[in-house]
Amino acid sequence: MIFDSLEVSYGELWGPVRGMTHPEPVSRAVAVRRHAVGKDYAVLLSVRERPLALLESWPRRMWRVYLFDDRSWRMRMIDLKPHSTGMLLARWNTRWEFSDEQAYASKKWAVQETTTVSDDGQVEVKTEFAGPRGASTQPPQAPPAGPSSVPVRRFSAPVESFLCPVPEFGDWQVFLPLLAQAGHEPATTVVLSDVPVAEGSGPLRATGIERLFRPGACDAPEGPAVVEHVDAGLLRITSGQLAVSDPGWLGDPRTVAVPPGEFPVTLSLLRTTRGATVAAARVTFLDTPPHEWDMLLRPDEDLGLLGEGQFYGVGVDTGTAAFLDATRTVSEDQLDEDVFIPLDGRFTVELPGTGPEPNLIAFRAGQGDGSYPVWLGRTEDGQVGCVVVDFQLLPAGGEE
Known part of the structure; x- marks a missing residue:
C-alpha cells in the first residue's frame, strides 16, 4: 500500500x-x-x-x-x-x-x-x-x-x-x-x-456517593436491590494520617491527613437476590455533610493524565481493603488468622491495637480484586469530613 x-x-x-x-x-x-x-x-x-x-x-x-x-x-x-x-x-x-x-x-x-x-x-x-x-x-x-x-x-x-x-x-x-x-x-x-476524540467529562467524578449510604430500595445493574448499613466499629487514629490499603500490601497505601481520635466506620451493603455485597466503606471524621468530593491522590498523580472515566484508586489483591492508621503494621500470621479467615464468614473485622495503639478495620472489597476509587468528602472550608471507598457496584448518578 x-x-x-x-x-x-x-x-x-x-x-x-x-x-x-x-x-x-x-x-x-x-x-x-x-x-x-x-x-x-x-x-x-x-x-x-x-x-x-x-x-x-x-x-x-x-x-x-x-x-x-x-x-x-x-x-x-x-x-x-x-x-x-x-x-x-x-x-x-x-x-x-x-x-x-x-x-x-x-x-x-x-x-x-x-x-x-x-x-x-x-x-x-x-x-x-x-x-x-x-x-x-x-x-x-x-x-x-x-x-x-x-x-x-x-x-x-x-x-x-x-x-x-x-x-x-x-x-x-x-x-x-x-x-x-x-x-x-x-x-x-x-x-x-x-482523529477528534470527545473530551467528555474527563476523569471519574464522585457522583452518587451519598446515595451509597442511604438505606432503602434502589436499582442495581442486576435488578432491584436494597442498601443496608453495617457498623464496623471505631477506627483509632494516633498519627494524624489515615491509610487506605489492601491489608496484605501495606507498603504503599493511600494516605491523607486527618485529626487524631476515634471515628466511626460504616459499610454500605447492597443486597440483591444473590445475597449481600459490600458496596462502599466510609470513615467519618466530622458530622458536617460533604460540600464537595475530591479523589484521594498521591503526590505524583495528576488528574490531567487520566482519560474519560479513569481514576487513581486503591489496589486490591486479596479481596480485602482496610482503613488504618498509617503507622500500623501487620504480620503475615495476623493477616491469616485474624483478618482473612474471619472475613470468610463476615463482612468486616477489626484487628485491635495494643492499649492505646491504633487498630485496623478490614472489610470485603466489593466483588473482589481490582482497583477502586477513594473519595475525600470535604467541608466548605476544605476539611476532610469523611473518606469513602466506592466498590462501584451501583452505576454513577444522583447528586454530586
Whole structure:
C-alpha cells in the first residue's frame, strides 16, 4: 500500500488486545501531557480507518511498534530502546506468519522470526516453526539465551541500519520507514491528521456517593436491590494520617491527613437476590455533610493524565481493603488468622491495637480484586469530613 496521509488517534496501551481500534481512547491533550512527563500512551496510525501501525510509548523512553499488513493483521512487533547515539535502536523485531485467517484468529503462528540487535550491530536471527498443534503469538520479553534447536543466524551489520530518531510529540513521521516492513510505502509527503476524540467529562467524578449510604430500595445493574448499613466499629487514629490499603500490601497505601481520635466506620451493603455485597466503606471524621468530593491522590498523580472515566484508586489483591492508621503494621500470621479467615464468614473485622495503639478495620472489597476509587468528602472550608471507598457496584448518578 502506498499512502500519502495518515489518521492519528490516541489511547491507552493495548498491544496485547487484538483489534483495530483503541479500546480506551484518550484525547490528544491527555496524550500530550503524558508524553511530557514520560507516562505511557498509544498512537494509532491508520488510512481510511485501516490500521497500519500502533506506536506504544513506554516509560524510560522505550517504544514498541506493532505493524499491520493489508489484511489488517498484526504481523510484526518492534521494540525500540535508547541508544548511545541519542537515537532509538530496534533492539527486538519479531515477525509472524499465519497459515490462514483461522490460525491468525486463534493466535497460532506457522513461523515466528525474531531478530535481536546489540548496541554495536551484532545481529541474531532466530526462526521458529510451529509444531503440529501450533503455537502462541505471545512476544518474547527477553532475547534468546542458551542452546536452541531452532535455526539461528548471526552476523554483523552497521548499527545505523537499525536506528531511528526519538520523536517529539506529534512527529510520528520518524516511524514511517518501519512501515515498509509490513508492505506499506509512504509517499514523498505524508500528511498527518488527528482523529477528534470527545473530551467528555474527563476523569471519574464522585457522583452518587451519598446515595451509597442511604438505606432503602434502589436499582442495581442486576435488578432491584436494597442498601443496608453495617457498623464496623471505631477506627483509632494516633498519627494524624489515615491509610487506605489492601491489608496484605501495606507498603504503599493511600494516605491523607486527618485529626487524631476515634471515628466511626460504616459499610454500605447492597443486597440483591444473590445475597449481600459490600458496596462502599466510609470513615467519618466530622458530622458536617460533604460540600464537595475530591479523589484521594498521591503526590505524583495528576488528574490531567487520566482519560474519560479513569481514576487513581486503591489496589486490591486479596479481596480485602482496610482503613488504618498509617503507622500500623501487620504480620503475615495476623493477616491469616485474624483478618482473612474471619472475613470468610463476615463482612468486616477489626484487628485491635495494643492499649492505646491504633487498630485496623478490614472489610470485603466489593466483588473482589481490582482497583477502586477513594473519595475525600470535604467541608466548605476544605476539611476532610469523611473518606469513602466506592466498590462501584451501583452505576454513577444522583447528586454530586
